[in-house]
Amino acid sequence: MFALWIECFKMGLRELWRHRLRSFLTMIGMIMGVSVVIICVSVVQGVKDSLIGDIRKAGKNMMFVFTEDTRKGIGTIGVQVNTNLSRDDAEAIELECDGVAMASGVQGTNVLVVSDTSTATVPVTGADHKYTAIRNWGIEQGRDLEPFDVIASRRVCLIGQTTMRELFGDRNAINRTVRIGRISLKIVGVLEPKGINPLGMDEDNALIVPLPIMLRDIMNRREPDAILCSAKSDDDVEFAVQQITQLLRQRHKLAEADKNDFRVSTLKEKEEQARTISNQMTLLMFFLALVSLMVGGVGIMNIMLVSVTERTREIGIRMAIGASTKAINRQFLIEAAVISTAGGTVGIVLGVSGAAYISSAIGVEPLMSPAIVGIAFLFSAGVGVIFGLLPARRAAGLNPIEALRHD
Amino acid sequence: MPDAPPIQPSDIVSTIDDASVPITVKLRDLHKIYDSGANAVHAVRGLNVDIPEGQYISIMGASGSGKSTLLNVLGALDVPSKGTYHLAGKLTSKQTRDELAALRNEYIGFIFQNFNLLTRSTAVENVELPMVYAGVPTRKRRAAALAALDKVGLADRANHLPSEMSGGQQQRVAIARSLVNTPRVLLADEPTGNLDTHTSGEIMKILDELHTKDGLTIIIVTHDPGVAEFTERVIVLRDGRIIADQKTPRCGGPAVPDVRALSLSVPEN
Ligand SMILES: Nc1ncnc2c1ncn2[C@@H]1O[C@H](COP(=O)(O)OP(=O)(O)OP(=O)(O)O)[C@@H](O)[C@H]1O
Ligand SMILES: [Mg+2]
Numbered sequence: 001m002f003a004l005w006i007e008c009f010k011m012g013l014r015e016l017w018r019h020r021l022r023s024f025l026t027m028i029g030m031i032m033g034v035s036v037v038i039i040c041v042s043v044v045q046g047v048k049d050s051l052i053g054d055i056r057k058a059g060k061n062m063m064f065v066f067t068e069d070t071r072k073g074i075g076t077i078g079v080q081v082n083t084n085l086s087r088d089d090a091e092a093i094e095l096e097c098d099g100v101a102m103a104s105g106v107q108g109t110n111v112l113v114v115s116d117t118s119t120a121t122v123p124v125t126g127a128d129h130k131y132t133a134i135r136n137w138g139i140e141q142g143r144d145l146e147p148f149d150v151i152a153s154r155r156v157c158l159i160g161q162t163t164m165r166e167l168f169g170d171r172n173a174i175n176r177t178v179r180i181g182r183i184s185l186k187i188v189g190v191l192e193p194k195g196i197n198p199l200g201m202d203e204d205n206a207l208i209v210p211l212p213i214m215l216r217d218i219m220n221r222r223e224p225d226a227i228l229c230s231a232k233s234d235d236d237v238e239f240a241v242q243q244i245t246q247l248l249r250q251r252h253k254l255a256e257a258d259k260n261d262f263r264v265s266t267l268k269e270k271e272e273q274a275r276t277i278s279n280q281m282t283l284l285m286f287f288l289a290l291v292s293l294m295v296g297g298v299g300i301m302n303i304m305l306v307s308v309t310e311r312t313r314e315i316g317i318r319m320a321i322g323a324s325t326k327a328i329n330r331q332f333l334i335e336a337a338v339i340s341t342a343g344g345t346v347g348i349v350l351g352v353s354g355a356a357y358i359s360s361a362i363g364v365e366p367l368m369s370p371a372i373v374g375i376a377f378l379f380s381a382g383v384g385v386i387f388g389l390l391p392a393r394r395a396a397g398l399n400p401i402e403a404l405r406h407d
Numbered sequence: 408m409p410d411a412p413p414i415q416p417s418d419i420v421s422t423i424d425d426a427s428v429p430i431t432v433k434l435r436d437l438h439k440i441y442d443s444g445a446n447a448v449h450a451v452r453g454l455n456v457d458i459p460e461g462q463y464i465s466i467m468g469a470s471g472s473g474k475s476t477l478l479n480v481l482g483a484l485d486v487p488s489k490g491t492y493h494l495a496g497k498l499t500s501k502q503t504r505d506e507l508a509a510l511r512n513e514y515i516g517f518i519f520q521n522f523n524l525l526t527r528s529t530a531v532e533n534v535e536l537p538m539v540y541a542g543v544p545t546r547k548r549r550a551a552a553l554a555a556l557d558k559v560g561l562a563d564r565a566n567h568l569p570s571e572m573s574g575g576q577q578q579r580v581a582i583a584r585s586l587v588n589t590p591r592v593l594l595a596d597e598p599t600g601n602l603d604t605h606t607s608g609e610i611m612k613i614l615d616e617l618h619t620k621d622g623l624t625i626i627i628v629t630h631d632p633g634v635a636e637f638t639e640r641v642i643v644l645r646d647g648r649i650i651a652d653q654k655t656p657r658c659g660g661p662a663v664p665d666v667r668a669l670s671l672s673v674p675e676n
Contacts, residue, residue, distance in 0.1 A: 007539050018527070317523045320484055321584065322512020322540045324505040401485045404523065 008331045012338035015307070026303045027343030029296025030383065033289050034347025034376045035354055038368075040285035042355040045367035048278035055271050058197060061231035062134065062267045063100075063241060065093075065248070068260065084261040086223040087211070089251060093229055096247055099240030101232045102130045105224035107214045113207060114179040115167035122163050124180065124207045126214020127228065132158070132191070134230040142174045142189035145210060149188075153212040157185040160206035161193045178207070183217050185209060237268050293379065296343065297387035304336050304391035315395050316403025329396035336388025337381050344380025348373055422461055423639045423658050431495055431592060431624050432458035432481060438489035439476050439647075450476040452647035453490070458626065460591070463618040465635040465655075466628045467666050468644035474628045475596055477644070481626060482517050482594045483507045495591070512540050516585030516623075520597040522577045524569040524584075530556060531565040534584045541588055555583040559613060575606035582613055593617065595627040599634055611637050632663040 016023045067083040087105045094103040107126040112119055125131070129145040132138070139158070149156050157178065164173045177184045194203035215221050231240040241264050248262055308315070315328060323331075352368060359366035422428050439451040450473045458464055466474050479485040480492060483499055492499045495514065499507065511517070524533045534552040543551070556565050559579040569577050578598060585593060595614065599607035615637055617623045627638060635641045639658045643651035643666070654660025 003542055003544055004539065006545070313523075314525055317525060318536070318540075319508065320482075320511065320517055320523065321537045322508050322510075322588075324508040324540070326505065327508075327540055401479055404484070404519075 012335035030343025033292035035351035037289035038351025097243035107224040158208040162204040301387040312406040319400035332392035337384035340384025428459040436490040516590035518595040
């Protein structure tokens with residue numbers, strides 16, 4: 001019986017080759033479907049992975065606490081910028097929440113920074129000495145901020161790679177000074193390169209100053225807008241968020257019914273978002289591909305029906321010399337499966353090379369799992385079998401005598 | 408080929424008068440009605456025939472008398488509308504489609520007037536085909552197919568397509584194909600109908616040998632009294648009924664009737 005399978009397969013291949021152009025045209029639907037799935041899935045997954053990698057790179061188990069305006073009816077016209085958070089909150093979070101390893105108040109703004117030779121608008125961040133540790137950001141040259149810098153409001157700063165290049169060109173920036181308004185800051189450290197973040201911003205365009213300097217001297221305000229924290233471990237993030245929420249509600253003396261006057265967000269959330277979006281995209285692609293495979297399948301069914309009609313006499317001859325209905329059925333099923341898997345295989349090859357090309361063009365590593373390739377292959381074979389069922393049944397159901405008499 | 412002496416039937420090795428030979432084909436009140444919508448055609452009307460194993464028999468009759476219809480039923484290609492057909496003791500109407508297919512594959516060999524070869528397959532592939540459906544392994548198949556082609560004198564044409572062969576050669580390929588599964592019954596529907604006298608003679612010689620040497624039961628439909636004379640017994644049909652069932656001259660019977668004359672005469676029963 002195994003011999004019959006092989007024979008059917010050979011007959012299928014031969015028939016395919018005999019009608020090369022027709023087979024190829026029939027296969028296009030399959031080729032498109034399969035290659036599009038592979039390209040989309042691997043590129044989207046690749047983008048997701050690089051996105052998540054970027055998010056992870058942004059900092060270790062990072063959490064942000066932002067102030068949130070809960071008062072109603074008050075516009076944001078006032079000069080005084082209100083914040084519900086304080087440096088004491090940051091300190092309390094670090095001390096009292098055991099899920100939290102470090103916390104630092106942070107305040108950022110874009111200001112004009114002037115060096116001895118040029119000027120640039122730079123996102124300046126005020127933070128304390130734990131900032132680089134929370135962000136998982138190394139110092140390439142010089143030193144980090146120290147507790148004393150913050151306590152004593154020393155006029156020092158750390159500079160990012162891009163900012164350094166803009167302000168100093170190829171010169172070494174260490175121990176040089178930059179000016180923000182009337183304040184001169186000494187550059188004590190150069191940050192390691194960090195690259196572009198998922199939002200497309202250049203992380204290396206940065207200047208880090210002690211928080212008191214930022215608040216008092218640059219922005220003229222009392223407390224920071226945000227607190228940056230890091231959880232002790234990845235698993236602690238959710239727990240830490242809860243603790244922070246509880247602690248801040250207590251410290252801010254919020255009643256049971258009151259809404260939070262702050263918002264805690266985590267990178268894990270962002271990661272989940274990236275994951276959800278890319279999975280949704282993958283699903284969408286999958287459905288599009290499914291439609292395309294269906295169209296391909298209908299094409300195969302159509303051509304197989306034509307083939308059965310064309311070869312009615314051949315079928316009659318085969319039956320006359322003893323082919324069972326099963327054998328005829330199998331012959332046409334396999335033939336349909338051969339067309340569709342041939343299309344699927346071409347689609348896989350196109351898909352894999354297309355994914356590699358597109359990925360390299362947009363600068364991500366394509367995620368090509370053998371599972372996807374295997375599934376695509378099985379799917380295309382399955383499409384052939386499913387859409388071959390009807391034509392094969394029609395062939396097998398022919399009356400031998402009538403089929404023989406057909407011309 | 409130079410003019411060969413006319414081919415003659417071989418000496419009689421007939422079992423026609425031996426009553427102890429088992430019956431291979433047994434028909435009782437066999438009818439076939441083609442019911443194509445409004446006008447039904449009653450092609451075969453109540454045949455009762457016994458054909459013993461190993462008999463060489465011809466079926467004659469005017470065009471439209473139901474010969475092909477009968478042969479198709481005998482070959483399990485078609486089913487009777489009424490009556491019974493026992494093949495080797497088995498009632499064919501009790502069998503499923505696939506059992507009939509297996510019967511055609513193993514027990515029956517069929518030869519057609521128009522050869523019915525697969526036009527896009529070579530001679531040897533055509534001959535292999537019945538073995539494909541019998542589940543014979545590839546290598547054995549090829550050897551057996553080549554041997555069968557050799558037997559009909561076509562060893563050198565094994566890899567030719569039917570379109571590259573003469574009618575006689577194509578019919579010999581068809582004979583080789585009908586024989587590869589060593590059937591017990593060989594059915595031929597006007598096997599020489601499309602061939603000239605000389606080529607017909609060659610085909611008849613092969614069939615004659617199959618009968619005498621291999622003891623095959625051979626049933627052959629023909630218009631040609633010359634062909635019928637090779638056989639042992641002749642059945643004549645008219646309008647789906649048997650009007651004559653007799654021995655051929657070589658077995659001591661009367662002369663084979665002329666079909667055209669018969670179709671004009673009044674049926675005897
Ligand atoms: N498929 C069919 N549908 C309807 N009628 C049919 C069919 N096949 C045969 N017939 C009719 O049955 C009758 C017997 O046909 P059959 O083919 O058996 O004749 P035959 O003796 O073989 O004739 P010939 O010598 O011309 O081959 C004819 O009247 C024919 O028209
Ligand atoms: Mg006929």
